[in-house]
Structure formats: C-alpha cells, structure tokens
C-alpha cells in the first residue's frame with residue numbers, strides 16, 4: 001500500500017504580536033521569499049505565502065498566527081524527495097531566526113508528534129486571512145488561553161459584587177471588547193463524571209489558569225453536597241457551541257458545550273446589559289461586543305438570564321442560579337416605570353414566541369398570516385427599542401421579517417432588511433462571524449441563497465421598489481407593510 005505521511009515543525013511557544021516578534025517574523029518571511037523567488041511553486045497572496053507542493057503549506061504574514069508548517073510527503077519517490085527538500089530548506093531558515101529549541105520538528109512516519117492538535121492548527125490557518133481577528137497574545141506558560149490585551153477596561157473590586165470590569169476609555173457601539181479562548185470546555189456528551197472531567201481539564205492547565213478557575217465565584221457554595229468544582233463551573237460557564245441564541249429564550253435548547261473563560265467569565269450581570277457575549281464556532285473564540293456607546297467609568301455587563309421577563313421572574317431566576325438579588329438599573333426603577341418596563345418585557349416575550357412558533361402555513365389566509373408576521377416584527381422592534389434603547393438587539397427580529405419577505409418574493413424589502421440584519425450581527429457577533437458573512441452576501445442579492453421556501457409570489461418586488469424620500473417612520477411603515485395590515 002502506498003502511504004502518505006506528514007512531517008513538519010511547530011513553533012513552541014508561538015510568537016507574540018509584539019513589535020520585536022513581528023520584525024523577526026518579517027525577516028524570516030523575506031528570507032524565504034528571497035530563497036524561492038525563482039520557484040514557480042511559490043505564490044504570494046495578500047495574507048500569506050503558499051507553496052504549491054504537497055497539501056499547499058502556507059506561511060502567514062502575521063507571525064503570531066503561525067503554529068505549524070507541514071507537508072504531506074507522498075509515497076511517490078520523486079514527490080517525497082521534492083517535498084522533503086522544501087521542508088528541510090524552510091525549517092533551516094526558520095532555525096536561523098527562532099532557534100532550534102523553539103522549532104519542534106515531527107514526522108508521522110517516525111512516530112513523532114507535533115505540539116499542537118490538528119484542530120488548533122486548522123484554526124490558526126483559517127485565521128491567516130482574517131485580518132480583523134484580534135491578535136492573540138499568549139502568555140508563555142499557557143497554550144490554551146489567548147486573551148486580547150484589555151485596553152478597554154480594568155478589573156476592580158466592587159464592595160457589593162466582587163470583581164468587575166470597568167470601562168477605562170469611551171467604548172463605541174459595536175467594539176469588540178474581548179476575544180478569548182475558553183480555559184476549557186465540557187460537552188454534555190462527555191461520558192465521564194462531570195467532576196472528574198473538570199478535574200482532568202484543570203490538571204492539563206498551567207498553574208495561573210488553574211488559579212483563575214479556582215478564584216471564580218461559586219453561587220452554590222452553600223448548596224448541600226455540590227462539589228466546589230461543579231458549583232464554580234455552573235456559576236461561570238458560558239455556551240461554547242453556537243453563534244447566537246435566537247428567538248424565544250424559554251425554548252432555546254441547552255448548549256451541548258459550555259466553557260470557562262479567563263476574563264469573560266468575570267463579567268457581571270445586568271438586565272439592561274451594555275455588552276453581549278457570543279461564541280464563534282469557526283475561530284472557537286468567545287467574544288464580547290459593546291451593544292451601545294459605553295462611557296468611561298461604567299461597568300461592563302452582560303446578561304445571565306433571558307432578560308425579556310418581568311423583574312420578579314428575573315430576580316427569581318438570578319437568585320436561584322446565581323445567588324444574588326439583582327439591583328441593576330432596570331430592577332431599581334421607580335414603581336411606575338418598573339410597571340411599564342415589566343409590561344413591555346412581558347409583551348416582548350409573548351411576541352417573540354408567537355413569531356417563532358408560527359409555522360409557515362400555506363393556507364388560504366396565507367397572505368393575511370404573512371402580513372401579521374411582519375406586523376408583529378414591527379411591534380417587537382419598536383418595543384425592543386423602547387425598552388433597551390441603543391442597546392436593543394435587533395438582529396433576530398429583522399431576520400424574521402426578512403424571511404417573511406423572501407418567502408413572498410418581496411426582494412425590495414428583503415434587501416433593506418438583509419442590510420439591517422447584517423449591521424446588527426456585526427454589532428452583536430462581529431464581522432468575522434459566519435452569520436454576518438452569510439448575511440453580507442445576501443444584501444446585494446437577497447434571492448441568491450435560494451434557501452427560502454416560497455409561500456407565494458404575491459409580494460413580488462425588486463430593489464427598485466424601495467421608496468425614496470420617506471421620513472423615518474413613514475419608511476418603517478412601508479418596510480413592514482403596516483398600512484396593509486387588516487386589509
């Protein structure tokens with residue numbers, strides 16, 4: 001049997017994003033380019049150089065993204081010799097700049113292994129072209145945690161809450177405040193006892209990261225019989241498997257995978273949060289974005305529970321799961337305003353459920369039904385803006401309206417809504433999220449994806465149908481077909 005095998009070298013520890021490391025990496029890249037300048041197999045792109053041999057290995061222009069250079073070395077004698085020669089030359093140049101100790105050579109055939117997992121390497125290669133990904137600066141002791149330097153906030157101790165993240169600069173809406181890898185994650189499918197799983201995850205972490213976990217708060221300290229590891233995990237873990245939790249919060253499936261983050265897990269709760277947490281399954285980073293402009297000195301907050309519920313329900317859940325009585329701005333409103341807020345949040349929850357649970361029916365009254373869907377989206381968006389102001393998360397509701405328009409071939413409205421969904425997703429998840437990328441493609445060509453089940457062509461329009469010169473509210477009424485409701 002012909003056997004292909006892999007060989008290569010890993011950079012251990014990886015380079016940082018410091019100026020010094022950048023200079024060193026640039027010299028190395030220039031040297032490689034110079035060496036292979038006459039070689040037709042060398043391709044230079046915007047973000048990396050690539051060799052058209054083996055499985056097309058790449059060297060990124062940003063050295064901190066680099067983990068591994070490897071080549072498939074085929075069973076064909078000539079190919080093996082050629083590929084092996086590329087590897088030897090590049091490894092030789094790398095050694096000049098980074099030293100023998102930092103380059104961990106390995107070869108499948110000889111049974112030696114690289115330092116990084118295949119998944120880590122895969123991610124790193126994906127990141128070569130992601131210019132907006134914040135450079136992960138790695139502590140030399142840690143290979144699992146990469147945290148962006150936090151210029152946006154400082155961690156202080158508040159007498160009532162313990163640790164808190166306080167903005168130390170004005171943060172514009174949509175800013176990526178944090179982006180980090182989980183210290184470790186646990187899967188619901190993990191066959192091991194959960195405490196054993198946490199213990200073994202901790203064991204594989206460097207000391208500072210273990211300390212990080214052990215000093216997190218534990219809301220279940222006084223609960224009978226709950227192991228401190230488990231209590232701490234339950235209190236601080238966040239979903240690590242999907243981009244976004246959409247729709248009706250009561251019906252969201254529990255995440256399969258949850259994880260602990262070194263910094264994100266320190267964010268305190270508010271029922272009017274100024275940031276939003278999301279997990280990017282592609283980069284496997286957790287992110288925190290500013291939902292609105294945040295002034296200097298304000299605490300950064302996220303929500304621990306579905307916030308579209310009356311205060312009594314929110315406080316019940318928070319006390320049950322996190323052992324505190326929420327005293328955020330929304331919970332401390334004067335009675336009259338609290339009543340209005342409770343009513344709005346309850347209505348938001350009802351509308352969300354009704355939008356989400358309505359199947360796309362193809363009945364005689366389909367038209368009326370579709371119009372009602374759109375009307376509900378209009379009301380929901382208004383309520384969200386009234387309750388949360390600039391920090392309202394609107395991607396889901398615009399997405400629902402977009403789907404309704406696409407189902408009826410209303411491409412004029414769909415184009416406008418796709419842009420709104422995209423802009424909201426960039427604020428909530430970041431430009432590099434898959435959902436944002438997909439939606440960006442839909443803006444110029446809403447029908448392009450073909451993934452919509454047409455219900456009717458009754459609303460058929462094109463982008464020319466978008467009216468000009470309407471003022472804000474008039475335009476909203478056109479967009480959501482408000483005048484046509486009840487027709």
Ligand SMILES: [Zn+2]
Pocket residue numbers: 270271272314326327328329330331
């Ligand atoms: Zn609250």
